[in-house]
Amino acid sequence: MSFEGMWADLEGVGLDGSTGGYRRFAWTGTDELLREWFRGEAARRGLEVVSDRAGNLWAWTADPDLEGPGLVLGSHLDSVPDGGAFDGPLGIVSAFAALDGLDRTALRRPVGIACFADEEGARFGVACAGSRLLTGVLDPDRARALTDDDGITMAEAMAAAGHDAAVLGRDDETLRRVGTFLELHVEQGRALVDGDEAVGVGSSIWPHGRWRLDLRGRADHAGTTRLEDRKDPMLALAATVLEARAAAERHRMLATVGKVRVRPNGVNAIPSEVTAWLDARGPLDDDVRAVVAEVARAAGAEAVEESWTPTTPFHGGLRDRLATLLGSDGSSTPILATGAGHDAGILSAAGVETAMLFVRNPTGISHSPAEHAEPADCLAGVDALARAIEALA
Numbered sequence: 001m002s003f004e005g006m007w008a009d010l011e012g013v014g015l016d017g018s019t020g021g022y023r024r025f026a027w028t029g030t031d032e033l034l035r036e037w038f039r040g041e042a043a044r045r046g047l048e049v050v051s052d053r054a055g056n057l058w059a060w061t062a063d064p065d066l067e068g069p070g071l072v073l074g075s076h077l078d079s080v081p082d083g084g085a086f087d088g089p090l091g092i093v094s095a096f097a098a099l100d101g102l103d104r105t106a107l108r109r110p111v112g113i114a115c116f117a118d119e120e121g122a123r124f125g126v127a128c129a130g131s132r133l134l135t136g137v138l139d140p141d142r143a144r145a146l147t148d149d150d151g152i153t154m155a156e157a158m159a160a161a162g163h164d165a166a167v168l169g170r171d172d173e174t175l176r177r178v179g180t181f182l183e184l185h186v187e188q189g190r191a192l193v194d195g196d197e198a199v200g201v202g203s204s205i206w207p208h209g210r211w212r213l214d215l216r217g218r219a220d221h222a223g224t225t226r227l228e229d230r231k232d233p234m235l236a237l238a239a240t241v242l243e244a245r246a247a248a249e250r251h252r253m254l255a256t257v258g259k260v261r262v263r264p265n266g267v268n269a270i271p272s273e274v275t276a277w278l279d280a281r282g283p284l285d286d287d288v289r290a291v292v293a294e295v296a297r298a299a300g301a302e303a304v305e306e307s308w309t310p311t312t313p314f315h316g317g318l319r320d321r322l323a324t325l326l327g328s329d330g331s332s333t334p335i336l337a338t339g340a341g342h343d344a345g346i347l348s349a350a351g352v353e354t355a356m357l358f359v360r361n362p363t364g365i366s367h368s369p370a371e372h373a374e375p376a377d378c379l380a381g382v383d384a385l386a387r388a389i390e391a392l393a
Helices: 003-011 029-044 087-099 129-133 142-143 154-160 174-178 233-253 287-299 316-326 343-349 376-391
Strands: 048-051 059-060 072-078 111-116 178-186 199-205 208-216 254-263 273-281 303-309 336-339 353-359
Touching: 003 029, 003 087, 003 376, 029 048, 029 059, 029 111, 059 087, 072 087, 072 376, 087 111, 087 178, 087 353, 087 376, 129 142, 129 174, 129 343, 142 154, 178 343, 178 376, 199 316, 199 343, 199 376, 208 233, 208 287, 233 254, 233 273, 233 287, 254 287, 273 287, 287 303, 316 353, 316 376, 336 353, 343 353, 353 376
Parallel strands: 072 111, 072 178, 178 353, 199 336
Antiparallel strands: 048 059, 059 111, 199 353, 208 273, 208 303, 254 273
């Protein structure tokens, strides 16, 4: 099936008609539809699909246990709340399309296409959960106990979807099969917008993390309690949000309070507790940590770390080889760092030879329905992956 045909098949899955964004959350019915689509596209091409201990899916042209570690392409299919169409799916659709254009009898080693589970962490709060479990970065007991907003644990959600959470843990057998990992992704910024090249090569991922702040107060009546008698945690939340912006500006980092939970969440009730989640990232590890510390002081609460990824460089030799390979008419391929986390970064930190390709996004916007890539640029990404397969496999 063509790139356009695959894209059309995915277009309506998880689409929220009221916002125009996608709600594709891990271990839900929508997620299972996406995973079935992946299995179907693999079967259409005669690829064998296996699941690892974390529930990530791998479609192989040949058995890497018999023929040696392979070249793996791919990305993820889940989304943030009201996310865009391209973040994740572009990498998987492009991988299938790139494989279609090649003579598979000429492959020197197995080629795999990966579909990572729960990359966004939108439901259970830990980004790249599938690749973190695979590489042993995420403790399986902690993962099983993570809960969504309805109090459902990850273990319960996995069981409902037919995956045994008891087997979670580092999967060395799967990791041995991956000789090289190459992830194509829509650009989540503006580095390529004003240039002539539709595809860039990743150099590294900025350090980034998520922290939870529990802001305590006292529930009371909004209409009868004097201002001086109130213990309103919304004031601490306001200080937290303002300090996140101010501290980020001081250190030239990025910081966002993007998720809040208010209890009891009544219009006429002073809250008893507010939980806020801080996302902080930037070029330097120490400066990100400094921003978090300053926000916690302003909030008067401990910043509880839920995930942290230090600076993650991609394989230098592979990066340079791809940049040379993809350059056209003597022009150099753009090389760019990214502030977004990816499964490729988790695999790179685990010692896998890893690289990333980015496809131009004319809006520069991501995690939003406004995220976009032009059809011609998507096909340029497919061509880049095909050339990479020819060179590397």
